[in-house]
Amino acid sequence: MDSVKPSAVSSKKSKLARTFAKVLHIRMLSGVSAVDGVEKRKRMTVVKNNGVADSESDSFDCSDEDQQERGAMEAFLAKLFASITALKAAYAQLQYAQCPFDVDGIQLADRSIVSELKSLSELKRCFVKKQFDLLLPETAMLSAELVEQKSVVKLYEISVKKLNSQLRLKDSEIIFLKEKLEEAKSNTKVLEKRMNQSGPLENLQLSAINSNHMARVLRHAVKTIRSFVQLLIDEMKCCGWDIDEAASAIEPDIVYFKEEHKCFAFEAFVCRVMFEGFHFPNFALPNESLPPDKNQQKKLYLRRFAETKSLKSKELLGHGQKPSSTFAKFCRVKYLQLVHPKMESSLFGNLNQRSVVSSGRIPETAFFATFADMARWVWLLHCLAFSFEPEASIFQVNKGCRFTDVYMKAVTEEVFVLSTQPDLRVAFTVVPGFYIGKTIIQCQVYLSQSQQQQHNHHVNPVQTKQR
Numbered sequence: 001m002d003s004v005k006p007s008a009v010s011s012k013k014s015k016l017a018r019t020f021a022k023v024l025h026i027r028m029l030s031g032v033s034a035v036d037g038v039e040k041r042k043r044m045t046v047v048k049n050n051g052v053a054d055s056e057s058d059s060f061d062c063s064d065e066d067q068q069e070r071g072a073m074e075a076f077l078a079k080l081f082a083s084i085t086a087l088k089a090a091y092a093q094l095q096y097a098q099c100p101f102d103v104d105g106i107q108l109a110d111r112s113i114v115s116e117l118k119s120l121s122e123l124k125r126c127f128v129k130k131q132f133d134l135l136l137p138e139t140a141m142l143s144a145e146l147v148e149q150k151s152v153v154k155l156y157e158i159s160v161k162k163l164n165s166q167l168r169l170k171d172s173e174i175i176f177l178k179e180k181l182e183e184a185k186s187n188t189k190v191l192e193k194r195m196n197q198s199g200p201l202e203n204l205q206l207s208a209i210n211s212n213h214m215a216r217v218l219r220h221a222v223k224t225i226r227s228f229v230q231l232l233i234d235e236m237k238c239c240g241w242d243i244d245e246a247a248s249a250i251e252p253d254i255v256y257f258k259e260e261h262k263c264f265a266f267e268a269f270v271c272r273v274m275f276e277g278f279h280f281p282n283f284a285l286p287n288e289s290l291p292p293d294k295n296q297q298k299k300l301y302l303r304r305f306a307e308t309k310s311l312k313s314k315e316l317l318g319h320g321q322k323p324s325s326t327f328a329k330f331c332r333v334k335y336l337q338l339v340h341p342k343m344e345s346s347l348f349g350n351l352n353q354r355s356v357v358s359s360g361r362i363p364e365t366a367f368f369a370t371f372a373d374m375a376r377w378v379w380l381l382h383c384l385a386f387s388f389e390p391e392a393s394i395f396q397v398n399k400g401c402r403f404t405d406v407y408m409k410a411v412t413e414e415v416f417v418l419s420t421q422p423d424l425r426v427a428f429t430v431v432p433g434f435y436i437g438k439t440i441i442q443c444q445v446y447l448s449q450s451q452q453q454q455h456n457h458h459v460n461p462v463q464t465k466q467r
Contacts, residue, residue: 071137078144080123085151087116092158206298209387211439217384218441221377222431225274228374229266231367235347254427255448257418264411264446268430273338274378275432278394283382285329298387305383313372317362331375332357335368385434392436396429396443403447407433411444419447 090112097105126132236243247262248254250269256262277284281297291297308316308327317323317331335357344354353363362368385392397408403424410416411430424447433443 068137069132072132075137075140075144076123076127076132078141078148080120082144082148082151083116083119083123085148085155087113087120089151089154089158090116092155096158096161206302206387206389209302209384211436211441214381214384214388214392214434214436215441217377217381218431218434221374221381222444224370224374224377225267225270225431228370229263229270231370232270233263233266235367239346241346251428254446257415257448261412261414261446264430265428267411268428268446270338270374271429271431274334274374275394276337278382278385278432281386283330283379285326285333288326288329298389301383301386305380305387308376308380308383313376314369316376317372323362327376327379328362330379331362331372332360334375334378335371338371385436388436390437392434394432394434396432397426397445399426399428401426403445405442407440407442408445409442411446415447424448 090109094106094109094113097109233243236246243262247265251265254265281290282288291300304326316325317328336354339354341351341354345351348367353365353368356363357368362372385394395407403410403426408426415424427446427448429443429445431444434441
């Protein structure tokens with residue numbers, strides 16, 4: 001074979017480049033778009049003056065032959081862009097036919113692609129040999145534009161089909177998830193029915209209490225804790241508190257999956273205060289005496305449970321009075337521990353509630369009523385825990401330990417969906433768990449990735465409070 005000289009190749013490349021530059025220059029002067037090939041030239045106007053024909057094309061100083069050559073080149077470019085657009089449409093059709101797999105559609109798209117590639121090859125041959133159709137360039141341009149617009153419409157139609165397929169897929173997913181939701185609701189009802197088979201919480205006997213009673217009371221306690229936390233956050237927002245900064249102060253260096261998950265930091269703080277001293281028989285009330293006999297103590301706790309369960313917090317406390325019950329003392333102690341003077345002053349503009357509580361009376365406010373309802377269920381939980389033989393013990397898990405569903409459950413299941421890391425670790429304990437004999441009531445934890453968790457792989461996961 002004859003070798004190709006580099007000079008010859010360079011000469012051909014330079015010639016091709018000059019030709020394209022000339023074509024683009026012609027397109028710019030004529031106003032034809034390089035994207036869609038749509039002719040935007042102003043129609044030439046012919047004015048006769050003494051039998052001489054003038055037009056706007058005279059401004060280009062081109063001869064009739066040049067104008068004919070320019071028109072032919074414009075028609076050629078219009079065909080080129082029309083063929084490229086048709087090739088894109090055929091390729092899009094091929095992609096669409098592959099999923100779901102459509103043999104006929106793939107073959108049809110394949111034939112269209114081959115046809116358009118042949119058209120492009122023919123256009124290349126004409127360009128190289130300068131074989132342009134000099135007759136009726138306007139008609140050729142309009143025909144090419146029509147082909148291009150049809151290809152664009154075909155592209156949009158394929159896009160619509162793809163979107164409809166995705167919509168049908170999403171509808172199927174929604175139906176599947178609804179079925180799963182109904183199944184979960186059905187399972188929840190079955191579990192609730194099993195738990196309720198242990199009997200009502202009223203008129204309990206020492207020999208009849210079991211872990212199901214404890215789980216039911218804990219569920220009510222957590223519900224009231226969340227109601228109080230929501231009220232507290234709403235009050236803080238109304239007073240212009242920075243919730244993000246407050247959450248970071250409670251639980252630093254935590255990466256939350258969602259902004260609204262920061263409420264769990266406040267829940268954890270409230271639980272820590274409300275359950276502090278839970279492992280002591282007198283619930284950390286220093287002046288409370290208990291019977292020395294263990295059996296008598298258990299009867300006392302069960303009697304307190306029955307009395308507290310039968311009345312609402314308002315009836316137990318007697319607003320405006322100075323109640324002397326053990327539960328009233330518990331409420332006063334926990335309120336003063338939970339609500340800091342600076343917080344109360346910021347939220348309510350004064351320390352009136354704190355002064356009333358410190359004097360032994362009960363404030364008649366919605367805020368304290370919500371707090372008292374929460375305190376009532378925590379008190380009930382403590383009474384029931386010390387009615388068991390042996391007593392139920394409270395525990396929490398250490399920050400940074402590996403998640404295990406034996407001792408823990410996630411306070412929100414969203415983290416398993418939102419997390420990109422399979423190895424989730426405990427950011428903090430929100431609600432403590434309980435041991436009742438050999439039965440474990442799982443603690444509720446928030447799972448995340450904090451900066452400090454990476455170094456705590458080998459810590460003991462469970463901390464049990466001992467008396």
